[in-house]
Amino acid sequence: MGxxxxxxxxxxxxxxVDMAVGIVIGGAFGGIIKALVDKIMMPIxxxxxxxxDFSDRAYTLSVPGLAEGTAAPEIGWGAFLQALINFLIIAFCLFMVIKGMNSLKKTEEAAPAEPPEEIKLLREIRDSLVKA
Incomplete structure (x- = not known):
């Protein structure tokens, strides 16, 4: 039981719990970015x-003595380029989200809430006692 x-x-x-929420949201965010890249950025x-279309681009290696009917090996540089573009867009989007959150934090910290009336009265009493 221990x-x-x-x-x-x-x-x-x-x-x-925060990490689990972050992973789930990150997965959903990845889907949004994939759609952005596949359906908007890559057609442009x-x-x-x-x-x-870069995603299907590849460099075919010439291999001497390759068996009949065997496909030559390919370096899929287009898929790599696609993944690199995805990464850059995700990194930029995360940067913008974090930058926005940091600016909101600064705004909240810059404007402290006014203390309640009870605190004001207690401060006045304290200051009166110090003067006496």
Whole structure:
């Protein structure tokens, strides 16, 4: 029973729950970015380059003595380029989200809430006692 209790304490810690939420949201965010790249960015890139689709681009290696009917090995540089573009877009989007969150934090920290009326009265009493 001790191990189950320890696991329960571990799983219910705030960091683990926050991490799980981050992973789920990250997966959904990845789907959004994939759609952005596949359906918006790559067609624009293809139009600018004359209709070239980079994801299918590959360099075929010439291998001497390859068996009849065997496909030559290929270096899929187009898939790598696609993954690199995905990464750059995801990194930029995350940068913008974090930058926005940091600016909101600064705004919240810059404007502290006014203390309640009870605190103001207690401060006045303290200041009167100090003067006396």
């Amino acid at each position: 191990m189950i209790k320890e696991f329960k304490e571990f799983a219910m810690k705030g960091n683990v 890139t293809g139009a600018l380059t004359g209709g070239v």
